[in-house]
Every structure is written in C-alpha cells, then in structure tokens.
Amino acid sequence: MSLTNAKLSVIGLWKVFGPHPKRILQPEWRSRSRKEVQQETGHVIALKDVTFHVQQGETFVVMGLSGSGKSTLVRCLLRLIEPSEGQVLVDGEDIVRYGSRRLTRFRRRKAGMVFQRFGLMPHRCVLDNVAWGLEIQGVDRRTRERRAHELLETVDLVGWENSYPHELSGGMQQRVGLARALAADPEILLMDEPFSALDPLIRREMQDELIRLQVKINKTIVFITHDLDEALKLGSRIAIMRDGEIIQCGTSEEIIMSPADEYVGEFTRGVRKADILSVSSIMKPPKTRVYIWQGPALALNAMREAEEEFAFVVDSQEQLLGVVTFQAATKAIDRGAWRPDLHDLIEKAPMTLFPNAPVSWLLSKLLDYDWRLEALPVVDSEGKLLGEVHRTAVRGITTAIATPNAKEKAAQSA
Ligand SMILES: Nc1ncnc2c1ncn2[C@@H]1O[C@H](COP(=O)(O)OP(=O)(O)OP(=O)(O)O)[C@@H](O)[C@H]1O
Numbered sequence: 001m002s003l004t005n006a007k008l009s010v011i012g013l014w015k016v017f018g019p020h021p022k023r024i025l026q027p028e029w030r031s032r033s034r035k036e037v038q039q040e041t042g043h044v045i046a047l048k049d050v051t052f053h054v055q056q057g058e059t060f061v062v063m064g065l066s067g068s069g070k071s072t073l074v075r076c077l078l079r080l081i082e083p084s085e086g087q088v089l090v091d092g093e094d095i096v097r098y099g100s101r102r103l104t105r106f107r108r109r110k111a112g113m114v115f116q117r118f119g120l121m122p123h124r125c126v127l128d129n130v131a132w133g134l135e136i137q138g139v140d141r142r143t144r145e146r147r148a149h150e151l152l153e154t155v156d157l158v159g160w161e162n163s164y165p166h167e168l169s170g171g172m173q174q175r176v177g178l179a180r181a182l183a184a185d186p187e188i189l190l191m192d193e194p195f196s197a198l199d200p201l202i203r204r205e206m207q208d209e210l211i212r213l214q215v216k217i218n219k220t221i222v223f224i225t226h227d228l229d230e231a232l233k234l235g236s237r238i239a240i241m242r243d244g245e246i247i248q249c250g251t252s253e254e255i256i257m258s259p260a261d262e263y264v265g266e267f268t269r270g271v272r273k274a275d276i277l278s279v280s281s282i283m284k285p286p287k288t289r290v291y292i293w294q295g296p297a298l299a300l301n302a303m304r305e306a307e308e309e310f311a312f313v314v315d316s317q318e319q320l321l322g323v324v325t326f327q328a329a330t331k332a333i334d335r336g337a338w339r340p341d342l343h344d345l346i347e348k349a350p351m352t353l354f355p356n357a358p359v360s361w362l363l364s365k366l367l368d369y370d371w372r373l374e375a376l377p378v379v380d381s382e383g384k385l386l387g388e389v390h391r392t393a394v395r396g397i398t399t400a401i402a403t404p405n406a407k408e409k410a411a412q413s414a
C-alpha cells in the first residue's frame with residue numbers, strides 16, 4: 001500500500017518502558033525478545049517496530065491478547081504515551097515531531113479518542129460532556145450546545161441532555177463517549193476497546209450503530225478489540241499483535257484462510273469460514289471472454305486457447321450478455337452458414353454472482369447445480385463482467401472449510 005495516499009501511517013514505532021529506553025534501542029538489545037529484555041534489564045518492550053498504514057475512511061482493527069501492546073499503540077498515536085522511536089504520519093506529517101502547540105491542536109481537531117471505561121466527567125451533565133471538546137477549543141456556548149444536541153440525536157440520546165453520567169446505563173454512557181469524541185468532527189477516531197464493558201446485546205447494538213454512523217461520517221478509525229466477531233464485523237483490515245509486534249495484518253479473509261501462525265490461528269478458531277469469505281475471494285479473471293460482434297470462429301479459438309467448453313459474451317461496455325458454448329459455435333461453423341456475430345448463438349448464463357455475496361450463500365445455491373458450464377460469471381451492480389468462479393475454486397473452498405487448523409488437528413490426534 002503506498003504511503004502517499006494513507007491517512008495514517010505508523011512506521012517503525014517502538015515503545016520501551018523503563019529507565020533507559022535508549023539503551024534497549026541499541027542493536028544488541030533491539031533484536032532480543034521481549035521476555036529476555038525484561039528479565040535481563042527490567043525494561044518492557046511494549047511496541048516493537050510496529051508499521052502499518054490506514055486509508056481514509058477505513059476501519060482498521062487491532063487485536064491481541066492482554067498485554068500485547070494495543071492500548072500503548074493507540075495512545076502513542078495521540079502521544080498520550082510518547083513513542084521511544086519511529087514515526088506517526090497523519091496526512092504525511094509526523095506528529096512525533098510536533099511541538100506542544102501543534103500537538104494540542106492536533107488532539108483537539110484532528111483526532112478523537114473513545115476509551116474503554118467511557119472516561120466521562122461525573123460532575124458534568126451529558127450535554128456538557130459532549131460539548132467539552134468544543135469548549136476547550138473556545139467555541140461559543142450556543143454553537144457548541146447546538147452541535148452537542150445534534151450528536152446526541154445521532155447517538156439516540158435526545159432527552160438525556162441534563163442527566164449525569166451515573167444516571168445512565170453503560171451502553172448510554174458509551175454513546176455519550178462516542179458523541180463526545182465526534183463533537184469536534186475529528187478526521188481520525190481512535191477507539192480502545194470501546195464496547196468491551198457492555199453486555200453482549202448492547203454491545204451488538206453499539207457495533208451496528210457504529211457501522212450505520214460510519215456510512216454517514218466516513219472517518220478513519222483505529223479500533224482496538226479482544227473480540228474476533230467484533231473485529232470481523234467492523235474491520236476492513238485486521239492487525240494481530242503479540243508481545244508488542246504486529247504478526248499479521250490483512251483482510252479478515254486473509255487472516256482466516258491463511259493465519260500466519262498458531263497464535264493467529266487460535267484467534268480465528270471456530271469461525272465459520274464460509275460466512276466470512278465472499279465470492280470475490282474465490283473469483284478469478286474470466287478465462288474466455290468474447291465480444292458480441294466477434295463470430296463463432298473467433299469464439300472457438302478463444303475457447304481452444306483456454307481449454308474451455310464455453311465463453312462469456314460481453315458488449316462494448318463489458319456488460320455480460322450470456323455465454324456461447326463450444327458445441328453451439330462448432331455447429332454453426334459446420335453448418336457453413338456465415339454469421340457476422342454471436343447474436344443467434346448466445347444463451348443466458350445459468351446463474352450470475354455478485355462479488356460480495358457470502359460463500360455460504362453460494363454453496364447453498366450450488367447444492368444441486370450440475371456444472372454444465374465449468375464456471376459461473378461474477379458481475380457488478382451494472383451487470384459488467386468482473387470475473388468468474390470456477391468449479392475447482394468451489395471444490396477448493398469446500399475442502400478448506402472442512403480442513404481443521406493445526407490446533408484442531410493436534411486435538412484430534414491426541
Ligand atoms: N506505564 C507503564 N510502565 C511499564 N510498563 C507498562 C506501562 N504501560 C504498559 N506497560 C506494559 O506494556 C505492555 C503492553 O500494555 P498495553 O496496556 O498496551 O496492553 P494491551 O494490549 O492494551 O492489554 P489489554 O488488552 O489488557 O488492555 C504490558 O506488558 C504492560 O505491562
């Protein structure tokens with residue numbers, strides 16, 4: 001992913017807790033494991049050479065066991081904890097180099113943080129809690145209260161303006177926390193396990209609400225969680241941390257289908273892969289695609305080259321019109337009647353797929369499909385041919401889903 005169009009880039013970030021972090025950053029220590037460094041020097045390597053890039057509008061999820069460095073990471077992004085080494089680029093500017101005035105401005109305007117334990121001010125009413133970020137920016141009372149009202153409407157808390165945090169349930173308090181983080185309209189939203197203190201039902205509601213809200217506000221979000229379901233639901237990409245390092249970073253499909261190691265596999269165990277994977281993950285470019293104005297001889301050529309029994313037929317806009325089979329094209333040529341194009345020979349594709357359809361849906365559709373054609377077309381919402389799902393890809397996915405991961409294998413053989 002290129003650095004230039006990333007909204008947020010973290011590059012080679014280190015955080016060492018202890019009296020002499022600089023010493024630990026010297027070559028003889030930096031290659032040693034966290035455990036060794038801690039045992040021999042008493043320093044804790046909380047972040048070890050962390051690098052990732054987040055695009056504008058993306059929800060980037062960070063997962064990892066307790067103590068893996070997630071909170072340290074997200075706090076370093078605002079410099080609530082000072083990094084020991086490395087860069088945090090926001091719109092290409094390294095905020096690690098900011099002086100205190102620019103840093104304050106950055107914190108007030110560009111980035112908002114939602115904390116795990118709400119972090120509301122108990123002596124202030126809901127409205128004043130939400131308006132707080134604008135108050136410290138010096139925004140006048142009327143404007144900030146109007147904005148706070150708007151946000152309370154967004155998070156469905158109208159009528160609670162004058163209540164105090166202790167009068168609200170956990171879910172409601174977290175909504176206030178979210179409204180407060182959004183009040184200054186930051187471009188980046190940092191969320192450190194924002195929903196983990198909530199009971200499961202409220203938690204799911206809050207996730208749905210965040211998804212709905214994100215469609216509207218399109219922020220760049222870094223979201224920390226322990227919970228895989230939450231990560232899969234919210235994240236466009238997921239980074240998995242262990243002992244201060246990112247050990248794998250990718251889409252949920254990549255993490256689930258090819259976990260980097262046992263630790264990652266452990267996180268994804270028990271996930272119904274077919275629900276997570278989409279048609280696009282098993283789609284390939286179409287092997288044989290011909291234009292409607294091409295004749296049967298050209299179509300046959302294309303099929304022979306690809307060793308296929310059929311070809312997809314498209315118009316000049318790449319819209320899928322149907323398929324032509326090897327048999328139909330051969331017959332037309334054998335009959336010797338000259339045909340200028342494929343109009344009379346095409347037939348409707350037996351099924352068309354959308355790229356974001358879940359594989360589980362596809363598998364259920366294919367239960368009694370006879371695979372007369374060896375591949376099915378994938379089209380976009382305008383009917384343009386994007387690719388194909390080949391029979392072998394479906395077979396591959398069925399095997400992958402049925403194959404236990406390393407841990408399950410070990411358990412089975414024990
Ligand atoms: N101020 C500190 N001084 C010394 N060590 C610290 C400090 N803050 C964090 N650590 C250590 O850094 C490591 C990472 O902590 P961090 O809070 O980032 O983990 P986490 O992934 O957020 O865990 P959790 O899921 O429990 O919130 C831990 O080993 C922790 O003990």
Ligand SMILES: [Mg+2]
Nearest residue numbers: 070071072192
């Ligand atoms: Mg934490």
